[in-house]
Amino acid sequence: MTAELVRGQNHPLPDTRLEIRVSAGHPVLAGATLGDEQGRVPGVEWIAHPGAPSLPGVDVPGQAAADHRLAVDLEAVPGAVHRVSVLLALPGPRAGGAARFGTVAAPFVAVAGPDGAEIATFTITGLDSESAVVALELYRRQGTWKVRAMGQGYEGGLAALLGDQGLERPADLAAAILETVAPGPAPVAAPAQHVPDAERVRHTAPVTATDPAPTVPVTPPPPPPPGAGTDTPTPATSGGPVNYAHPRRRTAAAPGPAPESEPRQGPPTPVAGDASGWSMDERLYNQVWGMFEDLARTAAAYRSACEFAENRLDRELDQTLSDYRARADGANDAARAAARARRDELVARAQEVLDRDLAQLVAESEVVEPALPVAFARWENPVWQAYRTPAEEPMAVRLGDLHLPERTDLRIPMLVRLPLERGLWVDSGRGHSEAAGLLDEVELRRLALDCAVAHAARLLAAHPAGAFTVHVVDPAGAGTAALAPLVETGVLAAPPARGAAGVSAVLEQLTERVDLLQMAVRAGASDALPPGLDAARQLLLVHDFPHGFDDRAVTRLRYLADEGPSVGVHLLMVADREDASAYGPLLDPLWRSLLRLTPVPDDHLADPWVGHAWSYEPPMLPPGSAVLRQVLGQVAAARHGERS
Template sequence: MTAELVRGQNHPLPDTRLEIRVSAGHPVLAGATLCDEQGRVPGVEWIAHPGSPSLPGVDVPRQAAADHRLTVDLEAVPGAVHRVSVLLALPGARTGGTTRFGTVAAPFVAVAGHDGTEIASYTITGLDSESAVVALELYRRQGGWKVRAMGQGYEGGLTALLGDQGLERPSDLAASILETVAPEPAPVAAPQHVSEAERVRHTAPVTASDPAPTAPVTPPPTPATGPGTGTPTPAMGTTAPTPATGTSASGGPGGPVDYAHPRRRATPASAPAPEPREAPPTPVAGDASGWSMDERLYNQVWGMFEDLARTAAAYRSACDFAESRLDRELDETLSDYRARGGGANDAARTAARARHDELVERAREVLDRDLAQLAAESEVVEPALPAAFARWDNPVWHAYRVPDGDPMAVRLGDLHLPERTDLRIPMLVRLPLERGLWVDSGRGRSEAAGLLDEVELRRLALDSAVAHTARLLAAYPAGQFTVHVVDPAGAGAAALAPLVETGVLAAPPARGAAGVSAVLEQLTERVDLLQMALRAGASDALPPGLDTARQLLLVHDFPHGFDDRAVTRLRYLADEGPSVGVHLLMVADREDASAYGPLLDPLWRSLLRLTPVPDDHLADPWVGHAWSYEPPILPPGSGVLRQVLARVAAARHGKGL
């Protein structure tokens, strides 16, 4: 399976003997640096470049070329090496050339195993005035190796790149490396050890007029439905393009080399015609790796999230590239005074816009194909989810039974992207919770919140918090999850009624300042006792009768009823509680607590912010998306919440299920 990476994404390496293939639209020199754990290069002897192409475990080409193959044996690199950075540089910089990566086709790099199977690929888009770039990074991780798509460009060229990696006198070193490159590099540099069949399969640069030098233009992989669905699968049925006319080179006894698009492979003349495009695989619920069905479904949902993130990132990257290239071509047209007469400018602008539209249209076709496959997978996965992962309108809740084992995860809502708002990915959060939850009753920046008055927004926030609480109670075995509620003014009595009337609470909701203080003191003492017992290794010395169940504190109407001492204890529970099984669920508007100033900033940052209405506030550092969050909504008039809570209470009190 091939993983198409976007900038910042990583992928595990199943093999330590690797071949790194580079295809660019212009001759480049390729090299590698061996870095320590801090990403620093201790000295020049840790750099593989054309003048010194071999290091322990790393071999790079001796010349600049449009295509390269680097060999890496990660088992052979020194033990002090924690990262291997693959770098590319334009050799024209040594003679004062003005070539930059933004003026040539986007470089493409791929990592393949020792048997030639491609593991991961990355098209380096978004470059402009840079003349050197760190393309990939191979790094150690938990006893294994991974590859990360970097795409870190440097306007200062190779000098800036080497200086950023901690080398002394980088300008002298860069000059000496560039001087080793032959002035007229061969168009294709084929390693001597490859077979003639491999020579024929080499790719070469595209011309500047090629409309598809960026990653998203070639169809990205369809969502995987086999084991390990988080790993992308390769697109099928890609046909080889016609070789460019007027460009050929001798590949030795094997004959001429076809110059094809760097993202595609030209098949030998004797090879059979490509098979027709196969239909996408039929999605199957639970078709992922895992020891149990719940684990397989969890991994499958996570894989769907990754697939949606990746395909949306590829589409956006293609559109950005098309826009930047259109702007550049229009600027070049306007600056060419020779073409101002005779309508040549108009023709050039029309051609540039046509190329832009073609790129965007092809990227959209790929996006629609991948989204359709994800939608089909969602249709079969959603009905198969267990209660803890399912929406409230799923029939599985009507057959709910209190579980016997500890839960794996719980659903806190849905996520979607603007490319297709009806495709919802379940937001599953692993249990036990690593951080508290905060249901924001303020307006924030949500358009939906702006249409509601303050009273309605606060009511929806508490309703949402009650639904989250019910899910957590339903996910744990009987007696393994205890809920405390703080409602100082009693303003949430109606929304809290299902929890109170079914008897799932440890005690009635605490009222007034005295009630708030008593609950916080009880939970703070519990955290202190458990922390001391764990640090001393004396968990059997806990006081008799101590409730060993996980605890959830639901706080409504904060900061009403809280004095400075209570606020300090609340912050302590948010910071220290999760490690010993005490969790926090806040229902609050941050503006209400603005009088505390920055004192409460650490509290808000420590909590996972949820909203009672749709909002695009959840940031994804993996690819930089802002995901839109949809809160869990009970069907109108449904009694499923009370039904589930009644069964939880019956099991808690030993009255059967």
């Protein structure tokens, strides 16, 4: 059965020899780019276009046309290629074409196997002022290939598309490619097959919602293509309504006896570290990121498909209600029942695809989670029992888990790159969290400080001996019990600062450090720093803010939040924003500059592509576990040994 994809949805490819059919209803240029695992194209020699229509494993048409057929052999592409992006571009008015996709029929793309049968189809709706679009992406995942419906348009045209894929001088390159389809003698082509009107297919365009502006919960490797373009509103109707029919879309014709092929295999067996990278840690990091990306997109495709089914049901019900002549004989009831049955069938198909993808991700998570290194692992992972101070800083640390409501037991590690790009804020207030509303204020504040101590311990454990220093500000001494593991193991640079004087002294010391380092960096005189200056990165854990902070201390705190990360000085705030409401909007930039975390599960994080509200779960220690003190004891012993 052919899979009818919506934007963001993926589908497995049962064969590596494919034919990609494009029906645009208007002349377009069709091409393809070969990219690495992040979608970046190494150079112009990895682009197939009318001027250079053949690459290893890819052949594209040599001229702009309303219909195209691209030949792809995924076994023949180079081993370094992980993504094949199929792109469409309008030749533009200079070549006698349209200026934007919003004035022409929505392009239709189909992926067919070697026997001519369609595997997946995609109608690219929602385009308006764009003149270039990435239609499909064929990508390698765990040794097998999948197709993803992209529909990522670019108002800047082919130049913007190529630039987004990492190519140099994209404007010149785009001009050269478009020049190959300028008006002139067209090459002789095989006569087009005539298709009777009865075989012409009309394809209903699905409705998709535009993505909201998101925040970023994790620091990824180079951004993947989705999210780099712009999902635009439905096409404008200037110059008459847009016709979404596809008069040139042909039904699949059997070209003859199909060649014998190997039997279809089930999903591949997950393998830990099955991603690109120079080391196992880097491969595992990239694999976790790939799992996050796959979960985001499969959930987005499911929600989009359900929304499309509901929208189509609403339209069909409205049509039945408007036909007053059919009310008397009961035809309306039958039409409504049929419309609901079609909706249920679409939702069931979407659920089947979702369940298949989630089952594969669950299987991968069960393999990957036990293989994670210390910095990426949960506290209950046995790898912590064998902890030793690392010789070098890892790529990232785990600050919790993320999950979506479609599968709450599938948790993706929330890995944050090192060095930290901004400070952290553990919110001890209730906010809008349902879990926080079930706790009293004292318990919530205690959990927030426990969570902050666990974060500080992870950061200490992730760095080599002496490379990370932690300071603590606890003005009223209210956090003595929670801070005991840090104090008693001797990992702190000094005892927690108490009272207004202690707060002022710590802030003044760190502010001067930031000033000195910034001046040295700007002057290129790092060797001129004072000999006694601690070269380690600094973390200031602030508890019970704003108690014990005067206006001068608040100003210094804001300065550290803004300027500190660039020179290795970071904040870890434990605070309820409502407690500082007396300062009004003065502190709004402070909260916005910090990555907000919570001591209880909360769905306040959004990803940068499809705007999902991800539920965050903090990395709490197992009840009764002594692993935190064991790890901090190792950190302290290594720190003191490094000094002696």
